[in-house]
Amino acid sequence: MASRPPLRTTSASSSTLSTDSPTSAPPGGVPQSITALLNNPLPSASSSSYYWLTWPPPTPLPDAPPPPPPHPCDVSRADFAPYLAAVADPFGRFADIRLHASAEELAESQDGAAAGPAASGLAACLREVPALFFKEDFALEDGATFKAACPLGDAALQERLGQHLDVVEAHLVREIARRSESFYEAQGRLRGLDGEIVAAVGRIRELREVVRVLTGDLVGAARQVQELNATRGNLVALQQKLTVILYVSQALAALKLLVAAADCAGALDVIDDLQNLLDTDELTGLYCFRNIRDQLGTSLDSVNSILSAEFVRAAVPDGKAVDALIQANVKRKASVPLNGTEHEVNIDEEESFILRDRLLPLIICLLRTDKLPAVLRIYRDTLITVMKASIKATVAELLPILVARTIDSDSVTGDRAADSDGVMFSPFITISFPCYFFH
Known part of the structure; x- marks a missing residue:
């Protein structure tokens, strides 16, 4: 390790820092405090201050009489052991860097001294090369250049070129041999790597293979159970879908038969069930039932048409029957002596019950389809038309x-004849309205 730099001491009489750090000396002139003002190799050193140690700079002391000088103390190297221990490693690195820099400078100077003869030898070699090259x-490849550079008649030149080729060949063989060792070594390592x-x-x-066997032994059964459970769930879902498809297919076939048989109540039940299925998600994704809403709408229109026709046919009697009934009642009333009393018409209760039994299911079905007001309007118009035709036919016959x-009855006065005419038409009104107007 490089030698340590000498410690620098300052005395109280010659130090310029006496104002900041006063010192005192004994009578013999030996300084009492030694300030180590060195080039600090630590990284934390500050180049702008003398106080590079860890403690802060001292504050100036107030003007006071100096204390009595103490007895001189002995200073040894052991007193600087903490400082030397702190700067030993950084100073060692600093010395190594300086030594390395000195070695590099020496090598550069030696290379410069040897470069002179080498450069002169290279220049001599270049002078021997003809300027043609x-x-x-x-x-x-140019013929004239080739003849000028390599004259065929100069045997000495051919001999010298042959010697140069031998030298080049020798150098090539040497370089190949030098590089082939590493090549063959790398090839051998590559073969070893291939084997590894x-x-x-x-x-x-x-x-x-071991992992496969362990997987089959440890988790194979559990995985198989999981796969079978998933398969079972898929099959159950498929069975439910197939059941829904079968039910819808049978319902559509039954709906066609019920509409053809004019069974409106059963057809409406089937339509309601299918409509409930459509409102849920059970038919979602089934391409075969993409037109089922249109089919249900068509069937519902057919049912409404059947209900309307049946209601009108059941509620409105035949025109011929009405005419016959009116004429029979009029003739019966005409044959009875007129005594000025009104006769009530007794309606058959059995026919009323039959009519009610026929109309009640139709009315319920019409209420389910919200078509009863429209059918009642149709019934009103039809009934008005039938009654007008019956009145015209009856008046024309009677x-x-x-x-x-009137001609045969001479004893009857004009007023009595007028009353008689009123009695003749009163049964017609009495018979028609209670029987055929639906309340």
Whole structure:
């Protein structure tokens, strides 16, 4: 290790820092305090201050009489042991760097001294090369250039070129031999690496087989149970879908038969069930039932048409039957002596019950489809038309009878005849309205 730099001391009489750090000296002139103002090799040293140690700079002391000088103390190297221990490693690195820099400078100076003869030897070699080879347009494949550079008649030149070729060949062989060692060494290492790779692949294959066997022994049964459970869930879902498909197919077939048989109540039940299925997600994704809403709408329209026709046919009687009933009642009333009393018409209760039994299911079905108001309007218009036709036919048939009866009855006064005419038409009104107007 390089020698340590000498410690620098300052006395109280010659130090310029006496104002900041006063010192005192004994009568013999030996300083009492030694300030180590050195080039601090520590990284934390500050180049702008003398106080590079860890303690802060001292504060100036107040003006006071100096204390009595103490007895001189002995200073030894052991007193600086903490400082030397702190700066030993950084100073060692500093000395190594300086030594390395000195060695580099010495090597550069030696290279510069040897470069002179080498440069002169290179210049001599270049002077021996003909100037033809240094031309910018030098091309040996050119015939004239080749003849000028390599004259065939100069045997000495051929001999010298042959010697140069031998030298080049010797250098090439030497370089090839030098590089072939590393090449063959690398080739051998590559072969060894190939063998290690093959062995590693074999081990990996064995480990995979072991892992496969362990997987089959440890988790194979559990995995099989999980797969079977998933398969069972899929089959259950498939069975439910197939059940829904079968139910919808049978319902559509039954709906067609019910509509054809005019069973409106059953057809409405089937339509409601299918509509509930459509409102849920059970038919979602089934391509075969993509047009089922249109089919249900068509079937519902057919059911409404059947209900409307049945209701009108059941509620509105036949025109011929109405005419016959009116004529029979009128003739029966005409044959009875007129005594000024009104006769009530007794309606058959059995026919009323039959009519009610026929109309009640139709009305319920119409209420389910919200078509009852529209059907009642149709019924009203149809009934008005039938009643008008019946009134016209009855008046046309009974008018000759009434005229003949008026001529034959001489004893009846004009007022009585007028009353008689009123009695003749009153049964018609009494019979028609209670029976055929739906309340």
